[in-house]
Amino acid sequence: MPASPKPARGDLGRRIVARRLQLGLSRQDVALRAGAAPGYIEYVEEQSATPGIGFLLRLADALETTVQELSGGTGELPPGLGRGARRARLVELDVAMCWVLLGDHGVGRVALTHEGGPVVLPVNYQVLDGEVAFSTGEDSPLATAVGTEIALETDHIDDAFSKGWSVLLVGPVRAVADEEDARELREAAYATPWAGEGREHVMILTPRRVTGRKIIVPDAPGDTD
Known part of the structure; x- marks a missing residue:
C-alpha cells in the first residue's frame, strides 16, 4: 500500500522557516525562545498547521517579528499604516x-x-x-x-x-x-x-x-x- 502523501507546507510554515533562517536560528533556538518543544516547531513549519493565537504571539516574539508578518497580513498593505500607541x-x-x-x-x-x-x-x-x-x-x-x-x-x-x-x-x-x-x-x-x-x-x-x-x-x- 503506497504511503500517504506528506501534507503540503502552508504559507505560515514557509514564512516561519524564512524568518528563522534570516535570523540564523535553529528549531531548537526558536523552541527555547517560544517556550515550545522543537518537535512542535517542526510540525508548524512542515504541516498546514493552525496554531492558537497565544502560541503565535510567543513565536512572533521569538522570531523578532509580528503575528501579522508571519500570517501574511501585511503582504498587500500599502506603506504608512503603522500608528503610534496612545500611551507609548x-x-x-x-x-x-x-x-x-x-x-x-x-x-x-x-x-x-x-x-x-x-x-x-x-x-x-x-x-x-x-x-x-x-x-x-x-x-x-x-x-x-x-x-x-x-x-x-x-x-x-x-x-x-x-x-x-x-x-x-x-x-x-x-x-x-x-x-x-x-x-x-x-x-x-x-x-x-x-x-x-x-x-x-x-x-x-x-x-x-x-x-x-x-x-x-x-x-x-x-x-x-
Whole structure:
C-alpha cells in the first residue's frame, strides 16, 4: 500500500522557516525562545498547521517579528499604516543592549555625505567584535567614503502593538586593503549583499558612538523596561 502523501507546507510554515533562517536560528533556538518543544516547531513549519493565537504571539516574539508578518497580513498593505500607541514612551538603551539588538548580522541603512549631498543606502551588515562590516561596489558612494564619518541605523517595528526599537552607530569607516582579509570577511558573512554581485569592497565601521531607543507600550507582549 503506497504511503500517504506528506501534507503540503502552508504559507505560515514557509514564512516561519524564512524568518528563522534570516535570523540564523535553529528549531531548537526558536523552541527555547517560544517556550515550545522543537518537535512542535517542526510540525508548524512542515504541516498546514493552525496554531492558537497565544502560541503565535510567543513565536512572533521569538522570531523578532509580528503575528501579522508571519500570517501574511501585511503582504498587500500599502506603506504608512503603522500608528503610534496612545500611551507609548521612549526609553534609552545602554550600549550593551544596542549590540544585543544588532545581533551578529542584519540589514540596516548607512547614511553618508556624497558629492551630490546626503545619501542613505541599505546594507547587509556583519558584526565583528565591536565593529561592523559590509560589502559594496567599487563605484558606490559608500566606497568613496573611506576616512569619513558615516552612520549605520537599524530597527525593528511591530505594527501590531505599535512598538519597536532603533539603534544608531556613528564613526569613521575604512576599507579592508588586504585582499585575503577581505575575501575571508566576504566568505564569513551570513548573507551576500542584496544589491547583487560585484560588491567586492569590504568596509569596516568603527563606531565612536552607539545609541539606541525603544518604544515601550504598556501591556504589549514582551515589553519590559
